[in-house]
Amino acid sequence: xxxxxxxxxxxxxxxxxxxxxxxxxxxxxxxxxxxxxxxxxxxxxxxxxxxxxxxxxxxxxxxxxxxxxxxxxxxxxxxxxxxxxxxxxxxxxxxxxxxxxxxxxxxxxxxxxxxxxxxxxxxxxxxxxxxxxxxxxxxxxxxxxxxxxxxxxxxxxxxxxxxxxxxxxxxxxxxxxxxxxxxxxxxxxxxxxxx
Numbered sequence: 660x661x662x663x664x665x666x667x668x669x670x671x672x673x674x675x676x677x678x679x680x681x682x683x684x685x686x687x688x689x690x691x692x693x694x695x696x697x698x699x700x701x702x703x704x705x706x707x708x709x710x711x712x713x714x715x716x717x718x719x720x721x722x723x724x725x726x727x728x729x730x731x732x733x734x735x736x737x738x739x740x741x742x743x744x745x746x747x748x749x750x751x752x753x754x755x756x757x758x759x760x761x762x763x764x765x766x767x768x769x770x771x772x773x774x775x776x777x778x779x780x781x782x783x784x785x786x787x788x789x790x791x792x793x794x795x796x797x798x799x800x801x802x803x804x805x806x807x808x809x810x811x812x813x814x815x816x817x818x819x820x821x822x823x824x825x826x827x828x829x830x831x832x833x834x835x836x837x838x839x840x841x842x843x844x845x846x847x848x849x850x851x852x853x854x
Contacts, residue, residue: 662692662715662716662820663715663716663717664713664714664715664716664717664728664729664818664819664820665712665713665714665715665717665722665726665727665728665729665746666683666712666713666714666715666727666728666729666730666731667710667711667712667722667727667729667730667731667741667744667745668680668710668711668712668713668730668731668732668733669708669709669710669711669730669731669732669733669734669737669738669740669741670708670709670732670733670734670737670754670806671707671708671709671733671734671737671758671760672707672709673803674709674733674734674758674805674806675733675803675804675805675806675807676698676709676710676711676733676806677698677709677711678806679711679731679733679806679807679809679810680696680698680711680712680713681696681833682807682810682826682829682830682833683713683810683819683826684696684713685829685832685833686819686821686825686826686828686829687713687715687820687821689821689825689828689829690820690821690825692715692716692820692821693715693716694713694714694715695712695713695714695717695720696711696712696713696714697711697712697720697721698710698711698712699711708737708740710741712727715820716820722744723744724743724744725743725744725745725746725747726744726746727744727745727746727749728746728749728750728818729749729750729751729752729813729818730742730744730745730749730750730751730752730753730784731752731753731809731810731813732751732752732753732754733753733754733792733805733806733809734753734754734757734758735753735754735755735756735757735773735776735789736757736759736760736763736770736771736776738751738753738754738776738780739771739776739779739780742779742780742783745783745784747783748784748785749783749784749785750784750785750786750787750816750818751780751783751784751786751787751788752787752788752789752790752809752812752813752816753776753780753787753788753789753790753809754789754790754791754792754793754805754809755773755789755790755791755792756791756792756793756794757770757773773789777789786816788812788816788852790808790809790812790849790852792805792806792808792809792849793805795808795845795848795849795852796808796845798845798848799841799842799844799845799848800840800841800844800845801838801841801845804841804842804844804845805845807830807842807843807845807846807849808845808846808848808849808852809849810826810846810849811823811826811845811846811847811848811849811850811851811852812849812850812852813849814826814846814849814850815849815850815851815852823846823850826846827843827846830842830843830846831843
């Protein structure tokens with residue numbers, strides 16, 4: 660496995676996109692890998708789009724269109740919107756549970772179905788996995804831990820240059836014990852999902 664990896668993450672405010680970025684960066688650093696990360700979170704407090712990048716072993720500080728090895732989508736519509744950043748044959752992990760933008764929730768606009776999004780993703784990527792991250796978060800003990808379930812699925816796919824245990828140790832080292840326990844349970848639940 661190459662230690663050069665470009666990960667593009669996207670979601671909406673409150674889904675833990677930035678927490679996931681920080682945890683992955685700290686996990687990579689803990690095993691001696693060089694890391695660069697960045698974030699864009701404009702109107703995140705109002706449910707707006709949050710995008711972040713994590714580059715492991717790469718010299719460039721950004722990810723341009725067609726460059727991401729992995730796309731992590733914490734909301735399916737945002738996964739679809741970020742698809743142009745994925746390189747041909749890249750990996751996509753996404754939530755299957757929607758959090759529609761206000762214009763869709765109020766009926767002013769429509770959005771593609773999750774099945775339509777899955778089909779568009781499948782046409783672009785080498786492999787993909789959609790899982791119910793919010794439901795897995797609730798099952799772990801806090802809906803907010805759904806982001807960690809997605810990271811667990813990523814670990815299970817073997818797509819990272821470190822394993823699930825490194826990520827679990829990073830969670831233990833950076834979170835309060837009760838919160839860490841919930842997130843490690845979410846990590847395990849997510850790791851059990853990919854086929």
